[in-house]
Amino acid sequence: MTKKRFLITAALPYANGPIHIGHLSGVYLPADIFARYLKVNKKEVLFISGTDEYGVPITIKAKEKKIEPQKLVDKYHVSIKKSLKQIGIKFDNFSRTTSKIHSKNSLLFFNKLYKKNLFLEYENYQYYDNKMKQFLPDRYILGICPNCKYKKAYGDQCEKCGIYFNIDELLTPYSAISKEIPKLKKTRHLYLPLNKYKNFLIKWFLRKWNQNKLLFKNNVYAQVKSYLKIGLKPRAITRDLNWGIPIPSSIPKMKNKVLYVWFEALIGYISSTIEWCERNKKDWKLYWQNKKTSIIQFIGKDNIFFHCLIFPVMLKAHGSYILPETISANEFLNIENRKISTSKNWAIWLHKYLKDFPNQQDVLRYVLIRNMPEKKDTNFSWNIFQKNNNSELVSILGNFIFRIMSFLKTKFNCFVPVPNKYFKQDIELLSLIKIYPKITGELIKTYKFRKALFKVFNLARIGNQYLSKEEPWKTSNNYTYRSNTVLYISLQIAGLIGYLLEPFLPFTSEKILRMMCLKTTKTTKTTKTTKTTKTTKWKSLFRANCIIKPGIKLGKNELLFNIVQDSEIKRQIKNMS
Structure with missing residues (x-):
């Protein structure tokens, strides 16, 4: 059966503290990549999550801070939601388990099973x-x-x-x-x-x-x-707690008891869906009770028992729900070869990273995806962070885009040149890059996000090698004739990179596409007109045999990445210790 729609869920982060990079690497980046890929290819997708806000750890943390549990979860719900949004995790709905919708829905689910x-x-x-x-x-x-x-x-x-x-x-x-x-x-x-x-x-x-x-x-x-x-x-x-969803008083011998947090938190996925559907006047049952929907869940490996055993039993026992198509879990990310421990404050907190490295969301996304623990535990270190940024993002991807945009401005006044005769290597290169959307998409669909990112990044390597070999900047007449074709093909590679990077590095993708005039909405003050070029399905990127047409004037060159200095890395390592 062909699936008509996709419901993507990401594990509910627990609202007793801020979010750290282990959460990102294990759950939220994989889920975001997958959801973005489906959306850019025009699939009907709902991507949801929310904060898990009940349970004893909340009450203990509230006692430590001498505040009510509700105030504690209010604080961390806002903090977590803001941090995830700033790093580019693009939820359609981010709910919370202390909401009225969730309490009502959890009790309806419980009562159905009880009856x-x-x-x-x-x-x-x-x-x-x-x-x-x-x-x-x-x-x-x-x-x-x-x-x-x-x-x-x-x-x-x-x-x-x-x-x-x-x-x-x-x-x-x-x-x-x-x-x-x-x-x-x-x-x-x-x-x-x-x-x-x-x-x-x-x-x-x-x-x-x-x-x-x-x-x-x-x-x-x-x-x-x-x-x-x-x-x-x-x-x-x-x-036996006083912080949670109370068991109805009609249930005998269950006075002063609440639903166990693992039971009601799983229902939080359904509640978040209902919340979005009520706001958008949609039927939530299409996502949870219709066989044409594919439910795909992203979790950390410490949640496998609850999502792969308990939740399916709950859905089956209820009788009205479809079951998840698959449940994807990563392993753990260590920091400086030590296991992340929030109790020992051994973590890199996302909100702190965003403050220390403003406008560098994609650097962290790149490093975490590149070292994602898909099959085994992996390690993050600040030295790896610096190396991945300086040697790869700056020297390879940033360098390729900057080279072609600078040359375009110098030699062609920012206009895309008309290609001249294609040589054998040009034809082979154009044929090669045309297969990248399909290959990258297949890797994403099988949850091989590291390999998928590597494939896209390899286009920048290919582009740099092509430029270095062809040397379009030479000024002789033969090379001037040749430079039109070389730059035109290089721009096709750059445009393709801009599209294929969107699920992985959305901020960088946006910059590249804006430079290439492929994904910008611009209002010209003199004519008051709006020029818009919509995102294209990956499989149709080369339908017209080109991504960027000759004669178009491209946008302003933008610096994609900055060198991370030794002093900044030393400061971060010192803060960790």
Whole structure:
């Protein structure tokens, strides 16, 4: 079935702090590249996300700052949304889980499952911190892993061996908040019976594996296969907290309980879609309950369990929803060969980068995409940042565009020359670059963003080599005749780079296309007319055998990138330490 529309979701960032470059590299850049690619090729796309704003970490952070939880999440919702927008993550809707729409939608979803008698109800003992006067959630209990004996396992998962378990299986537990030994206290909760859906999950998850049409990346496949092999257990969906979406009072024995954050946060994708659809007078069910829609989710690898096992079970159990087409997860990005740790302040915060490097959004985007952890953990360092900028963005891409624009101004008064006779190397080069839109698109569609960016960047290398070999700046009559063709072909390469860079480096793409008069909206004061050239589908870029036509006067030359000085790198390294 041909998909009519695409719903792209990016994991909801948790609103207990600002966003860092690990989030960008793992989730938001891959999702943004994919959504931009589909949009530029005229697909119907809705790209959504929002902040995750409930749970114990929010209340703890609020206590530390001596403010109400709502004020805390209000602050970080604004900060995260602003930072993502400034770096060029182009959401159609960025919602939040404390919204009225989300509360209403979450309870509608919960009630549907409750009325179907889906949930199990257990009375059991859970750990309670007497000093803090609260029940302890899974991530706020530490102890010894029952599987590998790691001494700092969480209450629900061991980060060393990756196994998930129930909180009462943890050995020698203690409170991560007060360091006190918690007491067991009787409570009652509702559970989602994941174990009953094992056969469904196997069938759904492996639905095209045998046909060599894998819908999930290898890292996702391996982790989910491991979970299924170990076995699934019922998972609590309620918690004893005062910060969250309250369970309806009509539900017996569930007084003073809220929906567990992992349960309602997943519904946040649906709520964000509804919010956008209400604002734009669209039917949200077309995106979540119509088989002609393809849902593609981008997450970090620490969220694979929730998105690949729990969320599909929730959707299946409800009965009215379609399931995600695929779920893409990257590995982790380290910084200076150390794991990112927000608690230890070992991170590069996005809002700080944007302040320290104004108007250099695409430099960070380039470095992170170039070193994206698609198959394994990768490393970011400030020295790598400087090298990637100076040796590649400045010396290769920036240099190529600057060379041709400068020569065009000097020799042709900014007008695109009419090409003369094509030599063999010209014909071969034009044939070569025509395949780049298709190759780049195929790589993006298979989530190989690093390779896709490399392909586009290779065009600048090819362009520089072509200019250096042909030397159109020579002044003899033969070379003057030849320079028309060489510059004309170089401009075709530059225009192609401008289009193909859009999903990766949108700010640079905009500059290049503006210089080439390919994507600008300009109002001339004297005639009061507007000249607009619309974005072109990649597959039709060479339909007229050229991108930039002869005789057109191009725009003003713009410097794309600046050298990053040693002093700036030393300052950033000093700040990290």
